[in-house]
Amino acid sequence: MLNFEFKNPTKILFGKGEIAKISKEVPANAKVLMIYGGGSIKNNGVYDQVKEALKDHEIYEFGGVPANPEYEVLVNALQFIKEKDIDFLLAVGGGSVIDGTKFLSAAANYDGEPWEILTKSVRTFEGEGLPFGTVLTLPATGSEMNSGYVISRRETNEKLSSGGPGLFPQFSVLDPEVVRSIPARQIVNGLTDAYTHVLEQYMTAPSPADLQERIAESILISLQETAPKVLADDFDYEAAGNFMWCCTMALNGLIQKGVITDWAVHAMGHELTAYFGIDHARTLAIIAPSHYRYNFEVKKGKLAQYAERVWGIKEGTLEERAEAGIRKLEDFFHSLHIQTKLSEYTEDFQGTAERVEKAFTERKWTGLGEYKKLTPQDAKKIVEMSY
Ligand code: NZQ
Numbered sequence: 001m002l003n004f005e006f007k008n009p010t011k012i013l014f015g016k017g018e019i020a021k022i023s024k025e026v027p028a029n030a031k032v033l034m035i036y037g038g039g040s041i042k043n044n045g046v047y048d049q050v051k052e053a054l055k056d057h058e059i060y061e062f063g064g065v066p067a068n069p070e071y072e073v074l075v076n077a078l079q080f081i082k083e084k085d086i087d088f089l090l091a092v093g094g095g096s097v098i099d100g101t102k103f104l105s106a107a108a109n110y111d112g113e114p115w116e117i118l119t120k121s122v123r124t125f126e127g128e129g130l131p132f133g134t135v136l137t138l139p140a141t142g143s144e145m146n147s148g149y150v151i152s153r154r155e156t157n158e159k160l161s162s163g164g165p166g167l168f169p170q171f172s173v174l175d176p177e178v179v180r181s182i183p184a185r186q187i188v189n190g191l192t193d194a195y196t197h198v199l200e201q202y203m204t205a206p207s208p209a210d211l212q213e214r215i216a217e218s219i220l221i222s223l224q225e226t227a228p229k230v231l232a233d234d235f236d237y238e239a240a241g242n243f244m245w246c247c248t249m250a251l252n253g254l255i256q257k258g259v260i261t262d263w264a265v266h267a268m269g270h271e272l273t274a275y276f277g278i279d280h281a282r283t284l285a286i287i288a289p290s291h292y293r294y295n296f297e298v299k300k301g302k303l304a305q306y307a308e309r310v311w312g313i314k315e316g317t318l319e320e321r322a323e324a325g326i327r328k329l330e331d332f333f334h335s336l337h338i339q340t341k342l343s344e345y346t347e348d349f350q351g352t353a354e355r356v357e358k359a360f361t362e363r364k365w366t367g368l369g370e371y372k373k374l375t376p377q378d379a380k381k382i383v384e385m386s387y
């Protein structure tokens with residue numbers, strides 16, 4: 001097992017009715033800015049629960065953060081934060097609202113052009129950001145218990161990430177009841193995103209970190225088993241709870257400790273969202289199978305372990321089991337009605353591979369992946385294989 005440090009300071013309030021408890025988590029004398037998205041919280045009762053819980057607090061609102069949180073929208077919130085001397089942020093939404101809030105937390109005390117935080121990947125250390133909490137409404141990203149965020153800028157067709165140990169939420173409420181109102185399209189996105197988060201930290205080489213390996217495999221199996229239950233017509237509270245906790249556990253830092261991690265699927269996927277507006281999770285389903293086929297030689301040991309331990313495939317040579325693992329992965333995405341080819345999302349796909357190669361070269365992303373060896377030319381070939 002590799003050396004590691006692990007600190008995750010986010011307090012989790014899990015379960016039905018827990019939103020009411022945020023009154024005790026948000027400092028009584030804080031000037032709070034509640035940040036939310038396009039309005040789903042006004043239709044499912046979450047907005048009312050938050051307002052009721054914070055009825056004795058000084059609270060302002062900023063709504064309209066779009067999916068793939070947009071820089072141009074967030075700078076308006078930043079101005080408001082400065083004008084009103086806001087000192088606590090409360091994100092009420094999915095990954096986009098939470099990520100937007102993390103960016104605002106980082107930018108509030110940053111001297112200089114806020115976009116630099118993304119282009120220069122400026123990290124935010126403990127005590128540097130504005131404190132914030134979250135009420136999660138969409139299980140998917142794990143942003144509610146990690147310190148990373150991703151911001152989009154339409155003007156320049158960019159989608160960039162940053163983070164730092166100062167950007168963990170102080171608390172996050174995980175009430176599975178919110179899953180009731182999530183449309184099927186977003187549920188399958190959440191399942192796919194969380195599943196791929198595990199793969200990014202797992203599909204490298206077999207590792208001696210037994211516990212991390214087994215936890216990762218458990219999350220994958222739990223997501224597979226939970227998928228049909230959360231997609232059924234009747235709401236199933238226990239399934240919703242498992243779905244939610246799997247998504248959080250997939251990316252709260254735990255399973256990446258002591259092991260090597262990849263993350264190249266996300267790097268390529270973010271480009272597809274920036275160019276075509278494809279939902280984040282779907283970009284991962286487009287890239288992942290090709291990425292694993294392209295890097296088959298280095299990943300085949302782990303692919304075979306995945307096939308065996310997660311899907312019960314015990315027959316065949318190592319190579320045959322590894323390939324069967326990739327096919328199982330594709331079948332799983334297809335079972336969620338998630339397409340795995342770029343051409344199934346846009347007719348405009350020609351030239352995308354060259355565009356990704358150019359963007360990575362310009363950003364000097366010359367060594368991605370678990371061994372920092374994946375070049376922009378490799379990325380080009382993987383994206384081409386994903387057409
Ligand atoms: O905006 P509203 O009206 O709230 O509607 C949202 C949005 O349209 C809706 N929704 C959320 N909760 C709902 C609901 N609709 C009904 N009922 C509810 N309870 O769902 C839509 C999508 O929401 P969004 O927040 O965009 O989705 P998600 O959580 O998948 O977040 C995606 C963003 O997170 C980034 C992605 O790149 C993308 O920008 N990621 C963040 C990560 C992190 N911070 O660790 C890691 C991920 O890999 C990912 O990159």
Ligand code: ZN
Pocket residue numbers: 141193194197266280
């Ligand atoms: Zn993701």
